[in-house]
Amino acid sequence: xxxxxxxxxxxxxGVALAALAILDEWGLADLTMxxxxxxLDVQPSALYWHFPNKQSLLADLADLIVARVRPVAVTDAAWxxxxxxxxxxxxxALLAYRDGAELVASTLALGLGGEASVTRxxxxxxxxxxxxxxxxxxxxxxxxxxxxxxxxxxxxxxFDSLGVVPAGSALDDTPPHEAFAFGVDLFVTGLGAPHLGTxxxxxxxxxxxxxxxxxxxxx
Amino acid sequence: xxxxxxxxxxxxxGVALAALAILDEWGLADLTMxxxxxxLDVQPSALYWHFPNKQSLLADLADLIVARVRPVAVTDAAWxxxxxxxxxxxxxALLAYRDGAELVASTLALGLGGEASVTRxxxxxxxxxxxxxxxxxxxxxxxxxxxxxxxxxxxxxxFDSLGVVPAGSALDDTPPHEAFAFGVDLFVTGLGAPHLGTxxxxxxxxxxxxxxxxxxxxx
DNA sequence: ACCTGAACACCGTTCAAGT
DNA sequence: ACCTGAACACCGTTCAAGT
Numbered sequence: 001x002x003x004x005x006x007x008x009x010x011x012x013x014g015v016a017l018a019a020l021a022i023l024d025e026w027g028l029a030d031l032t033m034x035x036x037x038x039x040l041d042v043q044p045s046a047l048y049w050h051f052p053n054k055q056s057l058l059a060d061l062a063d064l065i066v067a068r069v070r071p072v073a074v075t076d077a078a079w080x081x082x083x084x085x086x087x088x089x090x091x092x093a094l095l096a097y098r099d100g101a102e103l104v105a106s107t108l109a110l111g112l113g114g115e116a117s118v119t120r121x122x123x124x125x126x127x128x129x130x131x132x133x134x135x136x137x138x139x140x141x142x143x144x145x146x147x148x149x150x151x152x153x154x155x156x157x158x159f160d161s162l163g164v165v166p167a168g169s170a171l172d173d174t175p176p177h178e179a180f181a182f183g184v185d186l187f188v189t190g191l192g193a194p195h196l197g198t199x200x201x202x203x204x205x206x207x208x209x210x211x212x213x214x215x216x217x218x219x
Numbered sequence: 220x221x222x223x224x225x226x227x228x229x230x231x232x233g234v235a236l237a238a239l240a241i242l243d244e245w246g247l248a249d250l251t252m253x254x255x256x257x258x259l260d261v262q263p264s265a266l267y268w269h270f271p272n273k274q275s276l277l278a279d280l281a282d283l284i285v286a287r288v289r290p291v292a293v294t295d296a297a298w299x300x301x302x303x304x305x306x307x308x309x310x311x312a313l314l315a316y317r318d319g320a321e322l323v324a325s326t327l328a329l330g331l332g333g334e335a336s337v338t339r340x341x342x343x344x345x346x347x348x349x350x351x352x353x354x355x356x357x358x359x360x361x362x363x364x365x366x367x368x369x370x371x372x373x374x375x376x377x378f379d380s381l382g383v384v385p386a387g388s389a390l391d392d393t394p395p396h397e398a399f400a401f402g403v404d405l406f407v408t409g410l411g412a413p414h415l416g417t418x419x420x421x422x423x424x425x426x427x428x429x430x431x432x433x434x435x436x437x438x
Numbered sequence: 439a440c441c442t443g444a445a446c447a448c449c450g451t452t453c454a455a456g457t
Numbered sequence: 458a459c460c461t462g463a464a465c466a467c468c469g470t471t472c473a474a475g476t
Contacts, residue, residue: 439476440475440476441474441475441476442473442474442475442476443472443473443474443475444471444472444473444474445470445471445472445473446469446470446471447468447469447470448467448468448469448470449466449467449468449469450465450466450467450468451464451465451466451467452463452464452465453462453463453464454461454462454463455460455461455462455463456459456460456461456462457458457459457460457461
């Protein structure tokens with residue numbers, strides 16, 4: 001190995017990894033450019049050579065977190081099992097980093113990162129025979145629930161560890177993992193029901209490629 | 220009227236209202252204690268006589284916003300119509316103030332404000348014949364979706380108005396109001412379906428007060 | 439009861455300049 | 458290519474002191 005390699009100090013990826021470490025140890029509120037600079041033994045201004053601003057750094061972190069979603073085994077398990085599995089895998093990935101849900105939610109809204117999460121959910125949903133548009137719409141709705149639930153969960157975790165949660169202040173005493181499964185179930189059950197997308201049950205239109213739920217006939 | 224009333228300068232409520240005005244005009248990120256102080260012609264430190272910290276001020280704002288949820292007319296409309304109506308009323312109340320959803324979501328997690336929103340949803344759901352625990356669990360799940368969807372919607376609104384939304388960066392091109400209705404439908408349809416709360420459809424247990432969905436028999 | 443003045447310990451970002 | 462040094466325009470919060 002070359003003992004006198006180039007005096008290259010930091011890379012964009014290295015900075016992102018250091019940021020991820022701070023996120024996990026201190027949380028999003030304490031992930032500051034100045035603290036990150038200190039952890040890299042560098043002046044704050046140095047970071048702006050690697051990233052144009054803090055927001056784009058956070059977008060990279062969101063992508064990293066979502067990219068780590070565990071691959072869901074392709075089994076022959078009947079729909080909607082794969083949807084539940086994808087949702088659970090996404091939850092786990094968000095829980096793997098402190099404030100993961102809040103971070104992903106904020107960058108998703110800016111259209112900067114975390115996009116992969118929707119795609120995965122949509123693909124799993126499409127396995128139920130829904131058309132692309134319906135699958136995506138449902139995936140976005142499910143994603144909002146997932147981010148909301150896990151974000152709430154993570155906020156509570158942090159205040160718990162600070163010992164400052166007012167007693168009885170929880171929205172519900174159902175254990176987080178069960179509350180999550182319950183919500184996902186509501187979604188997939190709703191998707192599976194016949195008269196979706198209409199406010200009143202109506203017979204599905206005939207002679208078209210999809211019924212009122214955007215469901216394609218099984219091949 | 221007494222011309223020489225006491226030299227009382229500001230009240231807690233007055234400060235909260237001024238904060239609400241700043242929230243609406245500038246958004247949550249620009250609602251700073253210093254800016255609020257300036258708008259009241261007061262030093263920043265003066266605010267700390269009315270509120271122990273910024274967080275408790277924000278909690279008051281969340282309560283104000285949620286308290287303004289339009290009363291949903293008690294009609295004889297069949298369930299789940301009242302649930303849809305409550306969800307829509309909550310969305311409107313959140314949309315009435317810039318960043319309303321984000322504000323309510325953050326204070327809800329701390330157990331500091333916005334609690335009324337869950338109760339209203341739970342009551343509407345209970346109208347479908349579910350027991351209190353099930354109704355609340357479902358309300359919390361629905362609330363997470365509502366806050367997520369509206370929060371996303373409001374973030375997009377702001378970046379739109381700044382003209383800085385990357386083209387094609389939307390999660391979905393469904394109009395917000397329709398995406399919202401779609402998500403709520405998924406929920407209430409799921410709730411209405413028979414085999415809720417179990418991962419596999421099973422015959423409802425017999426001889427008990429509720430079925431597997433926590434549903435009580437109609438009186 | 440309500441506020442001022444001054445301070446403390448922070449932020450994100452820019453930009454000329456160095457190596 | 459990568460970073461320093463210095464500055465700009467901010468934050469939330471505390472606390473003694475004023476009226």
